[in-house]
Amino acid sequence: MDYSTKISERMWNQPDKGELEAERENTFIDDIVQKAHIERELLSVLEGVENAFDGGAGCGRFSILLAKQGIRVTHFDISQPMIDKAKEIAEKEGVSERITFVKGSLEDLSAYGDRSFDLVMSFDSPISYTYPKQEEVIGELVRIAKKRIMISVSSRLGALPYMANPIQKNQFILDPDSKDPWVQWCIQSREQMIDAFYFEKEKLYKAYESGLLGDPEEAKQAYDRGEVPWSISYHFMPDELKGILKKHGVKNISLAGPGAYARTIPNEILVKIMKDPGQRKDFLEFCHKFDSDPYVCGMGKDNLFAKGEI
Numbered sequence: 151m152d153y154s155t156k157i158s159e160r161m162w163n164q165p166d167k168g169e170l171e172a173e174r175e176n177t178f179i180d181d182i183v184q185k186a187h188i189e190r191e192l193l194s195v196l197e198g199v200e201n202a203f204d205g206g207a208g209c210g211r212f213s214i215l216l217a218k219q220g221i222r223v224t225h226f227d228i229s230q231p232m233i234d235k236a237k238e239i240a241e242k243e244g245v246s247e248r249i250t251f252v253k254g255s256l257e258d259l260s261a262y263g264d265r266s267f268d269l270v271m272s273f274d275s276p277i278s279y280t281y282p283k284q285e286e287v288i289g290e291l292v293r294i295a296k297k298r299i300m301i302s303v304s305s306r307l308g309a310l311p312y313m314a315n316p317i318q319k320n321q322f323i324l325d326p327d328s329k330d331p332w333v334q335w336c337i338q339s340r341e342q343m344i345d346a347f348y349f350e351k352e353k354l355y356k357a358y359e360s361g362l363l364g365d366p367e368e369a370k371q372a373y374d375r376g377e378v379p380w381s382i383s384y385h386f387m388p389d390e391l392k393g394i395l396k397k398h399g400v401k402n403i404s405l406a407g408p409g410a411y412a413r414t415i416p417n418e419i420l421v422k423i424m425k426d427p428g429q430r431k432d433f434l435e436f437c438h439k440f441d442s443d444p445y446v447c448g449m450g451k452d453n454l455f456a457k458g459e460i
């Protein structure tokens with residue numbers, strides 16, 4: 151097993167992961183924008199889709215959404231706690247009989263035949279966590295897709311600004327009184343993060359060239375010491391992702407960078423918009439339009455979105 155797979159497994163197997171992930175889009179506005187973008191895309195392509203594969207499906211944000219539309223979904227993930235949380239939510243939503251839960255890693259999709267699923271999807275970066283096999287994994291996901299593929303991977307242009315902004319998540323806090331531990335951490339450590347910040351040109355150039363924001367060697371050593379490092383994550387450039395999909399025969403490819411528009415707006419205004427249901431609906435609709443423009447598609451938050459036909 152590769153280090154990437156082992157590290158991902160250990161990290162995503164943390165017992166509280168499922169619970170934390172299930173709460174995410176209630177706490178941070180950039181997550182709300184990203185989820186709304188993917189939801190809108192998914193719901194617009196379901197005609198003729200009877201079954202779907204969700205690779206790295208987590209706590210079921212999108213697998214359950216599709217099951218609610220009457221689609222049979224294979225919910226595939228490396229982490230048992232995430233699968234358990236997804237099962238719990240699917241039961242509550244009354245759709246568990248339409249979902250097959252499978253524990254496995256994206257690096258091995260040999261159990262599935264060519265063109266097995268009308269729609270293949272994988273959102274919020276599971277593909278990036280398979281570094282250095284990310285290209286092969288995309289090829290395998292295309293192989294098992296019959297009609298469409300829709301993915302989101304870590305975005306290089308979207309993530310590089312984080313390296314010069316350790317307080318970027320503060321811009322997107324919806325409710326500063328939220329009990330969410332990450333929200334409270336962002337608020338409490340804001341000044342300290344600013345004080346400790348130093349613009350490290352070399353690190354930025356290295357990440358820009360390599361697509362790796364951290365050092366895989368450091369992650370491997372931490373893993374060997376028994377620690378729980380963040381998954382090694384490969385960040386794609388827009389043209390690179392498009393090229394890989396094209397090489398594997400995907401047609402009519404388009405990309406988007408969910409979060410690009412929201413990034414330009416200060417927290418006070420974002421919160422105001424989110425608290426008014428009418429403005430919120432209109433805002434999320436416009437974000438989808440703006441973030442799908444090819445000139446900004448790489449500049450979303452940490453995800454680059456791609457869709458295409460087989």
Ligand SMILES: C[S@@+](CC[C@H](N)C(=O)[O-])C[C@H]1O[C@@H](n2cnc3c(N)ncnc32)[C@H](O)[C@@H]1O
Pocket residue numbers: 155158159162171205206207208209210211212226227228229232254255256257272273274275276279280
């Ligand atoms: C950020 S979550 C996204 C979950 C879901 N796709 C969503 O958008 O809500 C990433 C998921 O990828 C899964 N994952 C990470 N590495 C994986 C791998 N190599 N194979 C399969 N799943 C993986 C994790 O367990 C986690 O559930």
